[in-house]
Amino acid sequence: MSEADYHPLPIAAESNKNSETEKYHTFVNLALGLAAITGVELVLVYLPFNEIFIFSVLLSLSLFKFVAVIAWFMHLLYDKLLLTLAFGTGMAIATGTFIALGSLISRSNVDMDAITSF
Amino acid sequence: MSENATAHQDDGHASLIIDNKKLLMWLFLGSDCMFFGTLISTHLIYRKLYPESFDPTTLFSLELTSFSTFILLMSSFLMALAVSAMHKGELKSFRRNVLGVIFFGLIFLGCQVYEFAHFVHAGLTLSTNTFGSTFYMMTGTHGVHVAIGVFWLICMYFYSHTGKMDAHESAVDVEIAGLYWHFVDIVWIVIFTAVYLIEFI
Numbered sequence: 001m002s003e004a005d006y007h008p009l010p011i012a013a014e015s016n017k018n019s020e021t022e023k024y025h026t027f028v029n030l031a032l033g034l035a036a037i038t039g040v041e042l043v044l045v046y047l048p049f050n051e052i053f054i055f056s057v058l059l060s061l062s063l064f065k066f067v068a069v070i071a072w073f074m075h076l077l078y079d080k081l082l083l084t085l086a087f088g089t090g091m092a093i094a095t096g097t098f099i100a101l102g103s104l105i106s107r108s109n110v111d112m113d114a115i116t117s118f
Numbered sequence: 119m120s121e122n123a124t125a126h127q128d129d130g131h132a133s134l135i136i137d138n139k140k141l142l143m144w145l146f147l148g149s150d151c152m153f154f155g156t157l158i159s160t161h162l163i164y165r166k167l168y169p170e171s172f173d174p175t176t177l178f179s180l181e182l183t184s185f186s187t188f189i190l191l192m193s194s195f196l197m198a199l200a201v202s203a204m205h206k207g208e209l210k211s212f213r214r215n216v217l218g219v220i221f222f223g224l225i226f227l228g229c230q231v232y233e234f235a236h237f238v239h240a241g242l243t244l245s246t247n248t249f250g251s252t253f254y255m256m257t258g259t260h261g262v263h264v265a266i267g268v269f270w271l272i273c274m275y276f277y278s279h280t281g282k283m284d285a286h287e288s289a290v291d292v293e294i295a296g297l298y299w300h301f302v303d304i305v306w307i308v309i310f311t312a313v314y315l316i317e318f319i
Contacts, residue, residue, distance in 0.1 A: 020202045027202070031195035035188055041311070042184045045318040054319050062311035065191075066304050073198045074300045075293075080136050083144045090148025094155025101159045107167060 030072050037061050143294045147301045154305050157259060158312055161252035172249040174317050177240055179233070186229045187310045190264075193222035194303040197296045204292040209278060212292065216275050219299065223268040230261045253313070260309060263302045270295055 041061055044054055071077040076084055200215035234254070244254045274295055277283065 017206050020206050023202055024199070027195055027198045031192060034191045034195075038184055038187050038191065038310075041315060042180060045180070045315050051319050055316070058311055058315055058319075062307055065307045069194060069300055069304050069307070073194050073303075074297055075201075082136060083141065086141065086144040087148045087151070090145075090151040094151040097152065097155050098159045098162075101163055102166075105163050105167070110167060112167070 034065055137290050139294055143297050157256040161256050164248040164252050168248055171247045183314045186226050189222050189226050190303050190306050193219045194300050197299045201293050201296040204289045213278055216271050220271050267299050267302050
């Protein structure tokens with residue numbers, strides 16, 4: 001099949017093109033927003049603010065970037081709920097593991113001598 | 119049943135269908151989340167247990183890492199455009215955007231190789247301490263994911279020149295490659311904040 005024979009799906013006609021054009025503007029805005037947030041993050045760590053405040057802002061910005069890429073770039077916002085559940089389950093287990101390990105393991109409840117003796 | 123009613127029923131049925139490949143990719147990404155979740159958790163827990171073992175702020179270059187993050191975010195943008203172009207059936211636009219993604223992916227890998235070489239030169243290797251072990255393991259695994267993504271897209275780019283690309287199948291295939299690439303991007307978003315930025319607070 002030559003390039004000239006290449007045709008999109010019948011359903012990917014005018015309405016599909018319009019929706020893809022709308023998405024293009026969303027993608028441009030999102031890309032600019034994500035780039036700006038990365039710049040803000042870089043500047044933020046050098047500012048003499050309270051550590052907890054900076055940590056909270058960094059966490060929020062990172063979470064926003066994470067969710068924005070999944071929702072718009074990965075189309076999860078426009079896709080079926082089942083796909084969100086498939087990914088969400090893995091995310092929930094990963095987050096749960098992180099929280100559980102973080103709260104269970106600390107210097108106070110780990111035998112540091114036993115670890116360092118290896 | 120009239121023709122319209124049948125068509126309507128078909129549309130309703132179609133709206134319930136999820137492509138198997140797409141579902142499998144989302145399930146794989148969910149499992150990969152757990153994989154990276156444990157790698158990042160391990161790194162952060164060892165940082166908590168041995169905070170004095172190593173001071174990464176003396177080695178890390180936030181400017182370089184921010185640049186890498188920016189590059190990866192922009193590659194995600196181009197990947198989204200490539201998927202969109204494929205849905206519209208614009209093969210030339212798809213190729214242009216995929217080339218951009220490949221180029222940005224290679225820049226990211228180049229930055230990572232430079233960073234690793236710099237760290238090793240400064241004395242931080244995989245076996246130096248727990249920080250070195252967990253850091254190289256985590257960022258290295260991410261780098262391998264990026265390299266696989268670049269290889270996948272290069273194959274897809276050349277395949278688009280064979281003339282065998284079918285509109286429906288290829289749109290789904292490109293979308294799946296896009297999902298993988300975006301996932302690599304979101305993992306880096308987490309690593310950038312949890313591993314690099316936090317050290318400078």
